[in-house]
Amino acid sequence: MTPFGRLTHRHGVLALLATTALVSSISVLLLSVDVDWNALHRHAVEVRVAFWRATGRMPARPTQPAPWPWSAAQPSYADRDVLVILKTGWQTQSQLEAALQFLDRSRTASNTVIISDHASDIQGGNLSSTWVVHDVIEPLAKDALYNGSEVVKMYEAMHAYIRADKMEDARAVKGWHIDRLKNVPGFQLAYRLHPGYKWYIMIDDDTFLHFPSLLTGLRGLDADRAHYLGTSLDGTIRVAYGGGGIVLSQGAVRLLHFAAPGYLRDTVWNGRESDIALGWALAQAAGVHLAEDRSLVFAGGTPDEVPIDAARACVPAATLHHIKPRDFAIANDRLSHVNATLSWLGMWNAFATSHEMHERRQGWTYNYGETPKYGKVAFASDKGPLDEDGCKKSCSEGCMAWTWRKDQSSCFIGNVLTVGRADVEAVSGVNVARISELEAICNP
Structure with missing residues (x-):
């Protein structure tokens, strides 16, 4: 048996109290x-x-x-x-x-x-x-x-x-x-x-x-x-x-x-x-x-x-x-x-206003930030070409909001939603199905 083998719970408590007292003294x-x-x-x-x-x-x-x-x-x-x-x-x-x-x-x-x-x-x-x-x-x-x-x-x-x-x-x-x-x-x-x-x-x-x-x-x-x-x-x-x-x-x-x-x-x-x-x-x-x-x-x-x-x-x-x-x-x-x-x-x-108005809004973005922390950049796939309509279709499953930038030909699929802010270069929308799903979960 090691020298520590006989330590009991009482010893542990005493050690903890001694350590606490020492720390308090050092703090003072x-x-x-x-x-x-x-x-x-x-x-x-x-x-x-x-x-x-x-x-x-x-x-x-x-x-x-x-x-x-x-x-x-x-x-x-x-x-x-x-x-x-x-x-x-x-x-x-x-x-x-x-x-x-x-x-x-x-x-x-x-x-x-x-x-x-x-x-x-x-x-x-x-x-x-x-x-x-x-x-x-x-x-x-x-x-x-x-x-x-x-x-x-x-x-x-x-x-x-x-x-x-x-x-x-x-x-x-x-x-x-x-x-x-x-x-x-x-x-x-x-x-x-x-x-x-x-x-x-x-x-x-x-x-x-x-x-x-x-x-x-x-x-x-x-x-x-x-x-x-x-x-x-x-x-x-x-x-x-x-x-x-x-x-x-x-x-x-x-x-x-x-x-x-x-x-x-x-x-x-x-x-x-x-x-x-x-x-x-x-x-x-x-x-x-x-x-x-x-x-x-x-x-x-x-x-x-x-x-x-x-x-x-x-x-x-x-x-x-x-x-x-x-x-x-x-x-x-x-x-x-x-x-x-x-x-x-x-x-x-x-x-916000009704969900219908949020499915597509010109000059606006509902995404919090277009960085990997808050979503991903979408690419052309079998869901459609990389255009505004294809960007919207790419926002499915866990996606909360999408933003299409025509001047950059970029589509951002976000996992975070905000009330939004003006952005003249963007077209954006929310995933209405996902919002409805969350509402049902929050209010069972």
Whole structure:
């Protein structure tokens, strides 16, 4: 028998506890010295992802459509269980007013927290409420740990210009740099003000939120446990993209609330972006990582930018991003009457017209991107010559949309569908039979 042959489960547990204590001690030590946190966190995530893949724990993206597996799962949640954190800035005041006007009817000043880089009160919203806008940067600017950093200097300069009524100079300050400080203190403030909610979702002031779909996306998750949801940013650092909405459970936001202030240090001094800072703080302070299996519920684009494939078709569609003030009215008109869960295929239908009009459209493309990742180039075959009609016929089976370019004599057969965009050189159409098939699967 080897020296390790007598190891028991109890020994394994003790070893795990000892390792955890050692890692925690090292983390505390590292916070007191200068460290390349970007490289450290990237390496840690790469190791974690490699382990997931090696052990088969990495959530696989489905290739076949299926009804949302948690549509009837318990526990379920209602509007009253969710607090919305609306993130804005002094420079995007007009965007905030539009967001409040078309916020879900269940949202009021008592169940919504607005965070910014400038404190104010604002009239508006669907109930003509008075909304308090909280400045979450001011406490950091007064803290010796952050005072003197470039981002705090920008914040102080913007406020100095505002006080001096030099509005053009204030608008010239790079507000998006200041924005990187808002996520972590924003969630912490929301928890201090309203500690009793089961879920906390942070959205930008140009994010459209469809509440019924969000609630369906949360079904089956225990809010007392730590959950971190959102659409993942590209790259090895798996964090939720703020524009698509970031959701924390009661369990996760409670852990974040008690995280040491030092977790913001690298954000302030080394320029870590706000979404990455939040993901890093959750991972390092609380051991909470992004839930990959729910990432398709959220989207970081407009209706015509969101790619819909077989994997996404039946998934609840909770958020849209980059919605300009004038587009909030359009989104509200298309979606406000939908009081049930809306799938991404349903979202496509809401922003598109009838299928018949989509079988062929001049000066348009329904494909997301004409690259191998999103489909293939079709060639002449027994289905017909390489012309517009032959291109359309080539879009069969798993094909979602086709695009013919006469000037290039090229035909692209796509496995991804979008609402589409203008393209003067293209003729495009959708596979109506495939769309109907997916609708039947999503709504059995």
